[in-house]
Amino acid sequence: MTGSRIKRIFGNLPDDIGAILLYNGSEPHQDVNFFYVTDLTKGLFENSAAVIYPDGTGTIITSKLEEESAGKSPLNLEIFSSKKEFRECVKKALDVDGKIGINFEDMPHLSYRKFKYMVRGRKFVDVSESLEKTRMIKDRTEIERMKKAGKIAAEALKAMTESLREGMAEYEAAAILIYEMMKRGATGPAFETISSFGENSAEPHYTSGERRLKKGDFALFDFGARYDRYNSDITRTFVAGKADKKQREIYGIVKEAQMAGIDAIRDGVAGPEVDAAAREIIEKAGYGDRFIHSLGHGLGLKVHDGGGLSPRMKMELKENMVLTVEPGIYIPGYGGVRIEDDVLVKKNRAEVLTEFPKELIEL
16 A cells, blocks of 8 residues: 555656655644655654655654554664664665655755755755645545544534533534544544634634524534544534524525535546536525635645645546535624535545535524
8 A cells, every 4th residue: 555655656756756755843844745655643753754765665764752653554664763863864765866856845944954964965856746646546545544534523513413502612512522523533633623603603714712602693613533644524504593594595505505516526527617516506696705715625634635626726636536515605793604525536426425414403
């Protein structure tokens, strides 16, 4: 599995790249590509490196702190106990012909300068675009992990709704979601949980605060589970008590738009076409100016993991990509509705990975 991933990366690069150096620094300068090529799901691996080669092989360079965890990868292993030993391991691993690929997107400039000094005279080139392009097409193991992450999130949402009550604060509901995900095997939340009540649900990137749930409120939850480093991302909007006519109308429009977007997904279709399928429904209903973001984004080791569904992103969908589909309508001072699922692109359709009811639920 690691070998095939590495070969696919080099398949998206010129032939003159002799090796790729991936450096996983300390928070926040960590590189998911290190974990992609090593397939290590446990451990921090701060200040560790992976050097990979066109034939699918590679070497992990890490400290004694991670020796046991690193041994679970099929790649070769070099253990260092000092900065000097780290430099020697890197120089040895990069003693190959050709240019050296670097992920400029996630490597701090200071780290880049240090590596340039370690292997003076070598030419470094940016391979970040090829790394992202490769990660966009998921293999079987990645898909299974993302299905698990989606299942955990959906089950946690169901459990949370059974606890949600009038007077509960947004941060309390967010805490319940995180607890329920961890209880079901998540290694953590995929990102900071969005839990928004009433007028706060009109802010797409609101997180959670002290606002307490009242009857008649929209209650919007956007969150995800991380499982073996892979993420899910799901949004559902509920109504506390009985929904009024306007709430039902807005919810119905968003639901129809989301289903149209999902129905448009298949191998070979252009991303803007999928966005347009959903956006047209919201525009015809008179809320076009209240759908203020793109329809979706790529998902994987990162929550926003390359590609997306947008009028401006000319991307062709390929089988085994995973993207979100999340139309929304947001009315300042009133509230908002968003419905989001993770979908796997298949040959002639999309497979939803976050199974949860779409009909309006009154809590």
